Amino acid sequence: MPDARTPPTRRPNFLLFITDQQRADHLGAYGNPVVRTPHLDRLAAGGWQADRCHVASPICMPNRGSLMTGRMPSVHGARHNGIPLPLDARTFVERLREEGWRTALVGKSHLQNITGFPAQYPRADAPPTRGEARRQPAGRYDQEREPSWDGDPAFELDLPFYGFESVDLVINHGDTAGGHYRRWLQREHPGVAAVVGPEHAIPTPEFELSRCRQAWRTRVPEELSTTSFVAMRTRERLSRFAAGGQPFFVQCSFPDPHHPFTPPGRFWDMYRPEDMTLPPSFHMARSGPMPHLDWMHAERDQGKAVKHSPAMFAANEREVREALALNYGSIAHIDEAIGSVLRHLESLGLEQDTVVIFTSDHGDYFGDHQLLWKGPLHYQGLTRVPLIWHDPDAALAGRSSQLCSTIDLAPTILARAGCTPYNGIQGRSLLDRQAPPRQALLIEEEGQRVMFGFPGRTRMRTLQTERHRLSIYAGAEWGELYDLHDDPHESRNLWDDAGHATLRHELLHQLSRLMIEAADESPSPTALA
Template identity: 50%
Template sequence: MTKQPNFLFIITDQHRADHLGCYGNRLVRTPNIDRIAEGGTRWDRFYVANPICMPNRASIMTGRMCSVHGARHNGIPLSKDHTTFVELLRDAGYNTGLIGKSHLQSFTGLPATKKFEAKEGASAPSQHLRDAYKNNRHSPDYDLEVAPRWDTPLAERLKGDFYGFGHVEVCADHGDQASGDYLLWAREQHPDFDGLTGPGNALPSNRIDAPQAWRTAVPEELYSTSWVAERSESWLTQHAEQDAPFFLQMSFPDPHHPFTPPGRYWDMYDPADVSLPASFGKGDLPPIKAMRDAMKKGTDPRDNQNPFVVTENEARAIIALTYGMITMIDDAIGRVLARLEALGLANNTVVIFTSDHGDYMGDHGLMLKLLLHFQGIIRVPFIWKDPAASADGKVEMGLGSSIDIAATILARAGITPFNGIQGRDLLTTEPPEAIIVEEDSQRTMTGFERPQRVRTVVTDRYRMSLREDEGWNELYDLKRDPEEVVNLFDDRSSKDARHALTEAMLRRMIELQDRAPLPAYRA
């Protein structure tokens, strides 16, 4: 019997595809990630199932769309009633580990903005009947990642595994505000670690003037990126002599905002060398106009998770800092890949690299994410390097989705997927006509009067996004307008394209209707 392969699954956070050297970026230095691509296959058109952290991470774990697994937006954890591909690996004898960001459960502890509301003049149902799901994931079992309550390691609070991971060391939050098991470790290393974090403790030589950016006093060796690498090396060393194959998810919380690369990574890139996106300052969608007005009036705080408009100098500064965070991650990946080699594991380890979603990073003058499905948000890197089938830098142009990751890993491990998995094996099946991106919001944001529900279809040539209860939608010809500046949705000459896309969207959404559970009987 052929020995099952090991897997090293590397995932970054809020990292758009074109912020890597192997995806054409000429400034950011990512030699280690580039080498993975040089020895494997890089997907050029790989898209998220949802451009938000929790929903897309849940889709990666289950191989299912958010409308099916139910984690529709941040604040809804992945139900333990839903099967993950990691559980199947563990069931098949794999040692499974997670080092770094999980975000399969909420970690802020902040109250939800959407709650049950009884109708005036009508009686309210009992508490357990106020949701379509009686198990609505509000129990203590789904509070395991809440950062303010994280006073003991997650592993000590678990009963069994964590969504299939037999070993967990988790980092919540981002930048030098990272918490969780990482923060417990950092406090052990430095008795006054909390006095190094946050803008109030920033180093005085801060040459950057941009929202959510400060020069952290946290040294490189105590920063979360270094911790993820160190703990991953340790886990690999412990499993090197074991007969069982392994699956290790090495999950970095960067390059997500706040923008706080430590040490030499802070000024590794000069903002003056950064080129702005071609779409910077362009576009006339209603929310973009509203965000521009908010910046001029000073009414947008620009210090939270919501998207906001930036000046040219701010955009260049933030992109430069993001490049620093990415290069630090690349250096950390280099360390772990070197350890794989030293341990004699590289020849039987499939290395996978992706991100959970992208960032505007100056597209149309915007920063962060949410609600507008430009390519910088929904297109992410996906690289697969298999030592048993070297592809020597192959570039795959077919459409791929985050829901395909689970099916591809299971196929390579020789494990039959569970009923209801919606993704495909990227290595042996043909790409679909279209992919779907879903997004629901829980709160209102600048430029939007109500929480949004958006559905996007992407084909070889077009991207169309339809919104619930808005007077505008989007349609872009990606071949003629790759920067997505000219919205063709109401253009009469694009009527045929719009109709064809609508049909393709419906066909794909029908295909993605749930096929679980299995029937118990014929009738």
């Protein structure tokens, strides 16, 4: 790739594909032998692929905020789901728009709250307060709230929305997703809109995930699914921008393959649960302090596991096999949709002027250590995401094993565009060939929920190095330490191992330094005190 200090000969377009809750190894290009993703595999083969890209936080809103700002969640303000990205936050999309790029978002945003649940002041697990230390910046924070869209057919976003001059919004997951998608389906296909949801689904009594409403066989045909809608609207947006003559940035954001799983038509049974292979750690013996994982398993074994919510739970073998099969079907559907967008890009004659990027907002356990979904246990399957960069003008190709983060996307896109970044970006441009490789990454998580038997909500920090992963939890004397070279499935927690005491102290020191480096530097001081 060109050096970041060398401006491009022409202003490129950008097409960013992002999926929701897709781990890196659920792509053929990342070594998965089962799921079929020919279009994404071809994109990776002709571009650059990061093998060690980790999220800033393995939760939707915080990491999407980090992607948009190039800043850590503790700095940009959306620390966990339920806290919107402040409307006064600077985004790289806004910066591109300032420099003349047309900007559009198609699909999921999730930069603001989507549920109708009210704020809790104070929370049940917190001491009494009188208000908040920080006031919410002015502006509308109801713009992605699903009840607002459902209750008012004229409800709309204020544009530009975090830098996007146009938005075709999809809210939530499954065939009941809302926003512009629901309105389109109700207007253009009212008969189909009337049969969405688990209560109208094709019966699948053999699926355990159907019983807890984590999967259902939808009656929505493939061509009317949320995935197809997002691809269709993206193609339309590309056509409009192509006629305008200005460079553009289009974010094509699929709400799948996040649960609940509703892959339509042939994608439901494209893969059979019986054919799925459980991850190696599912039956692997464990050692070292693991009270959090033991707690999850005990909840399941005592029949207390909550399986109908978005939160993680310990699963049985059948549930994991079903989740894998349906996830693969959803990914195959997305891959076909991406293929249609790429063909349209080519038909418009834009393929030689457009940087195409693919990533995900976070991963999923999918049976790692008998868990499903996501939560405050930073196994590699959860924090490691795909990152593919296909650039017609770039010299760099192949694969990279260097550590990179979600926060690196904003400065990399701005560097490729030739735009001066704003102060406070914490990521690094992946185009800067003069910069030394990262030695470690910081991953943050602030939980909404009380878990693992902790007295309050789970809060943690993780240090990810080339060889090790260290995680610490607020209020816990124990932590996690894994040697990923010797133990790639993270089954031997070395936290209490006497032979690794020095290493643990060294990594804790490294983590403390990273946390200091992650402190905000914006705004810059304007005068000496």
